[in-house]
Amino acid sequence: xxxxxxxxxxxxxxxxxxxxxxxxxxxxxxxxxxxxxxxxxxxxxxxxxxxxxxxxxxxxxxxxxxxxxxxxxxxxxxxxxxxxxxxxxxxxxxxxxxxxxxxxxxxxxxxxxxxxxxxxxxxxxxxxxxxxxxxxxxxxxxxxxxxxxxxxxxxxxxxxxxxxxxxxxxxxxxxxxxxxxxxxxxxxxxxxxxxxxxxxxxxxxxxxxxxxxxxxxxxxxxxxxxxxxxxxxxxxxxxxxxxxxxxxxxxxxxxxxxxxxxxxxxxxxxxxxxxxxxxxxxxxxxxxxxxxxxxxxxxxxxxxxxxxxxxxxxxxxxxxxxxxxxxxxxxxxxxxxxxxxxxxxxxxxxxxxxxxxxxxxxxxxxxxxxxxxxxxxxxxxxxxxxxxxxxxxxxxxxxx
Amino acid sequence: xxxxxxxxxxxxxxxxxxxxxxxxxxxxxxxxxxxxxxxxxxxxxxxxxxxxxxxxxxxxxxxxxxxxxxxxxxxxxxxxxxxxxxxxxxxxxxxxxxxxxxxxxxxxxxxxxxxxxxxxxxxxxxxxxxxxxxxxxxxxxxxxxxxxxxxxxxxxxxxxxxxxxxxxxxxxxxxxxxxxxxxxxxxxxxxxxxxxxxxxxxxxxxxxxxxxxxxxxxxxxxxxxxxxxxxxxxxxxxxxxxxxxxxxxxxxxxxxxxxxxxxxxxxxxxxxxxxxxxxxxxxxxxxxxxxxxxxxxxxxxxxxxxxxxxxxxxxxxxxxxxxxxxxxxxxxxxxxxxxxxxxxxxxxxxxxxxxxxxxxxxxxxxxxxxxxxxxxxxxxxxxxxxxxxxxxxxxxxxxx
Numbered sequence: 001x002x003x004x005x006x007x008x009x010x011x012x013x014x015x016x017x018x019x020x021x022x023x024x025x026x027x028x029x030x031x032x033x034x035x036x037x038x039x040x041x042x043x044x045x046x047x048x049x050x051x052x053x054x055x056x057x058x059x060x061x062x063x064x065x066x067x068x069x070x071x072x073x074x075x076x077x078x079x080x081x082x083x084x085x086x087x088x089x090x091x092x093x094x095x096x097x098x099x100x101x102x103x104x105x106x107x108x109x110x111x112x113x114x115x116x117x118x119x120x121x122x123x124x125x126x127x128x129x130x131x132x133x134x135x136x137x138x139x140x141x142x143x144x145x146x147x148x149x150x151x152x153x154x155x156x157x158x159x160x161x162x163x164x165x166x167x168x169x170x171x172x173x174x175x176x177x178x179x180x181x182x183x184x185x186x187x188x189x190x191x192x193x194x195x196x197x198x199x200x201x202x203x204x205x206x207x208x209x210x211x212x213x214x215x216x217x218x219x220x221x222x223x224x225x226x227x228x229x230x231x232x233x234x235x236x237x238x239x240x241x242x243x244x245x246x247x248x249x250x251x252x253x254x255x256x257x258x259x260x261x262x263x264x265x266x267x268x269x270x271x272x273x274x275x276x277x278x279x280x281x282x283x284x285x286x287x288x289x290x291x292x293x294x295x296x297x298x299x300x301x302x303x304x305x306x307x308x309x310x311x312x313x314x315x316x317x318x319x320x321x322x323x324x325x326x327x328x329x330x331x332x333x334x335x336x337x338x339x340x341x342x343x344x345x346x347x348x349x350x351x352x353x354x355x356x357x358x359x360x361x362x363x364x365x366x367x368x369x370x371x372x373x374x375x376x377x378x379x380x381x382x383x384x385x386x387x388x389x390x391x392x393x394x395x396x397x398x399x400x
Numbered sequence: 401x402x403x404x405x406x407x408x409x410x411x412x413x414x415x416x417x418x419x420x421x422x423x424x425x426x427x428x429x430x431x432x433x434x435x436x437x438x439x440x441x442x443x444x445x446x447x448x449x450x451x452x453x454x455x456x457x458x459x460x461x462x463x464x465x466x467x468x469x470x471x472x473x474x475x476x477x478x479x480x481x482x483x484x485x486x487x488x489x490x491x492x493x494x495x496x497x498x499x500x501x502x503x504x505x506x507x508x509x510x511x512x513x514x515x516x517x518x519x520x521x522x523x524x525x526x527x528x529x530x531x532x533x534x535x536x537x538x539x540x541x542x543x544x545x546x547x548x549x550x551x552x553x554x555x556x557x558x559x560x561x562x563x564x565x566x567x568x569x570x571x572x573x574x575x576x577x578x579x580x581x582x583x584x585x586x587x588x589x590x591x592x593x594x595x596x597x598x599x600x601x602x603x604x605x606x607x608x609x610x611x612x613x614x615x616x617x618x619x620x621x622x623x624x625x626x627x628x629x630x631x632x633x634x635x636x637x638x639x640x641x642x643x644x645x646x647x648x649x650x651x652x653x654x655x656x657x658x659x660x661x662x663x664x665x666x667x668x669x670x671x672x673x674x675x676x677x678x679x680x681x682x683x684x685x686x687x688x689x690x691x692x693x694x695x696x697x698x699x700x701x702x703x704x705x706x707x708x709x710x711x712x713x714x715x716x717x718x719x720x721x722x723x724x725x726x727x728x729x730x731x732x733x734x735x736x737x738x739x740x741x742x743x744x745x746x747x748x749x750x751x752x753x754x755x756x757x758x759x760x761x762x763x764x765x766x767x768x769x770x771x772x773x774x775x776x777x778x779x780x781x782x783x784x785x786x787x788x789x790x791x792x793x794x795x796x797x798x799x800x
Contacts, residue, residue, distance in 0.1 A: 175663050256656060257660050257664070260656060263657065264575055264689060272687060279679070281684075283674075285664065289665075
């Protein structure tokens with residue numbers, strides 16, 4: 001029986017809070033804190049059991065420490081912004097609280113995805129006798145656990161790993177973004193990067209494309225090679241992997257809209273003087289697009305995120321595909337968020353549960369794939385993200 | 401030897417003035433008038449011979465009459481806005497001056513293209529002993545003359561007529577419009593209309609599409625059925641025509657940009673409140689797009705506008721294609737405008753020349769196809785819009 005403090009009352013924060021509230025035998029007390037306490041209260045009102053709410057500025061270490069010392073949680077679940085990972089880790093060390101997050105630290109305005117800053121906390125957490133669990137969302141998170149599970153049960157050696165993230169949902173608008181379109185655009189226009197034979201290879205934006213046939217009626221979709229942060233830790237912890245790549249589906253329609261909006265200058269963040277007022281085109285575009293919060297109740301369809309691994313089992317080549325299918329409407333009915341937030345929020349709850357139940361509790365800073373996958377995999381089945389594992393043919397559609 | 405007064409100092413006005421200035425044996429004196437006299441002076445400075453300039457509000461009949469009575473031109477060439485055709489016709493009647501325009505009257509804000517308003521001036525012009533020549537641009541204009549020429553020399557009967565307008569120019573921007581994008585969008589999203597068996601048939605926007613293989617290296621381009629005003633007068637004056645259609649090329653890229661901009665609301669004329677200011681999205685889009693005036697010097701490639709007519713000659717089926725190829729860069733080098741303005745401005749000069757030389761002078765209101773095509777066709781060859789006529793196979797690509 002433990003007390004958890006959740007920081008962040010966005011879509012993922014809502015899901016984590018709902019899911020923790022569903023497991024009172026582990027999460028006896030819950031505090032939900034955010035810069036805007038009203039957002040916490042709105043989430044609290046959706047629940048069947050009472051929780052506490054609080055106001056906190058996650059950029060401010062003394063304010064965080066004061067809150068932690070007042071509430072005395074066993075564990076802080078950080079689902080605030082990636083810019084705030086380090087301040088929250090610092091406050092956890094100072095107040096003596098375990099730490100969990102779902103996305104690695106990013107320096108503000110730099111778009112640099114790497115674990116270096118957080119791995120540097122290893123000694124401090126060991127010395128404090130506390131644990132920091134990094135990246136306990138879906139990808140990173142479940143994908144790391146899938147990889148560890150494949151290694152433990154299905155392949156003696158993993159040679160290649162393809163993490164494939166498909167959102168086949170439809171919100172019924174010709175174009176809308178789940179979050180800030182600037183981040184969407186940065187993602188799509190960034191160079192791709194993958195691991196091969198001990199080093200990183202760069203690819204031009206959207207230049208590597210495969211058609212993968214997703215299960216459960218989703219069917220074939222175009223996937224594009226991108227960099228994703230779990231590639232760094234997985235290739236570090238499984239050095240046997242010869243090639244590791246991350247793929248995300250984008251519809252032709254989505255890419256067409258981004259391309260045109262970029263062409264006409266609507267995605268620019270350079271102010272334009274218009275009728276005497278400085279206007280940032282991207283901000284004006286956001287004002288025209290549907291409010292992301294309005295998409296939840298109207299999104300239909302499924303997500304499918306999984307790991308496709310090729311390697312050797314008992315001296316023979318074998319290919320394994322392990323994945324989850326998540327339904328946007330079912331998620332919304334359960335926790336008032338669609339599958340994008342749901343697939344991140346549920347693993348955050350399960351990671352916290354693993355720690356608080358002692359199954360994963362170890363001093364220091366840990367990535368998901370370093371811990372025993374079995375109890376986590378069991379809980380995925382029990383708490384809303386059931387998975388399937390299939391042996392598939394060598395021809396997967398992801399070949400060069 | 402005559403005096404001409406040109407109203408309108410936009411792209412077409414510049415071309416008409418240049419071309420009239422090149423023919424001093426007909427256009428002895430030239431006055432160029434516009435709401436903004438500075439634009440007239442800028443055009444005047446490009447010329448090798450002196451012309452007069454004036455300021456006039458073409459919506460204001462008394463102001464127009466005062467200018468006409470002061471300048472005493474033989475003919476007014478109206479290349480102002482289509483909304484101003486009737487005020488300029490009224491002023492011509494009052495001052496006793498011949499009239500010519502390049503596009504039919506449109507009631508402001510109505511997008512209703514028909515000759516009814518101008519044909520209603522027939523009695524008044526006859527009574528005044530003056531001529532009004534309607535639609536002496538390229539399409540309408542040259543396309544009407546091509547049709548009359550085909551009927552006079554190449555086919556005993558015209559059964560079907562396809563007017564095909566291709567702009568294969570490239571301004572080097574991913575997206576830009578030659579003129580107001582609102583007009584572009586209105587054009588593309590309007591229903592198509594064509595003449596068949598004595599009546600009009602409507603088609604859904606962009607629903608009728610053909611790939612036509614344009615000559616002189618332009619190659620195959622997608623053409624879309626649209627309504628265009630010359631269909632009304634040509635089918636009236638050649639009632640034998642069973643089917644008459646108008647087609648315009650749009651590139652996939654152009655249509656893609658318009659579709660996306662419409663989808664996200666950027667083409668809307670409904671104001672949006674943004675940071676305390678009412679902003680019309682379309683106006684903001686215009687501010688982002690390249691200035692249309694900047695496209696002239698950088699547009700490369702050609703236009704190809706022509707008439708494809710099928711019918712009977714000496715009792716046998718025959719298909720004739722008559723067309724002009726115009727080069728954007730050559731036009732710009734000659735008159736500081738690319739081919740879109742050039743192909744409209746040159747026929748306006750030639751129509752005026754036909755009237756002032758007496759070859760086409762008749763009291764009343766006339767469309768181009770009602771007059772002898774031969775001297776006009778000779779002048780097209782002489783003044784920059786040479787044409788070719790070819791007998792082609794029955795299979796043209798424009799079949800259903």
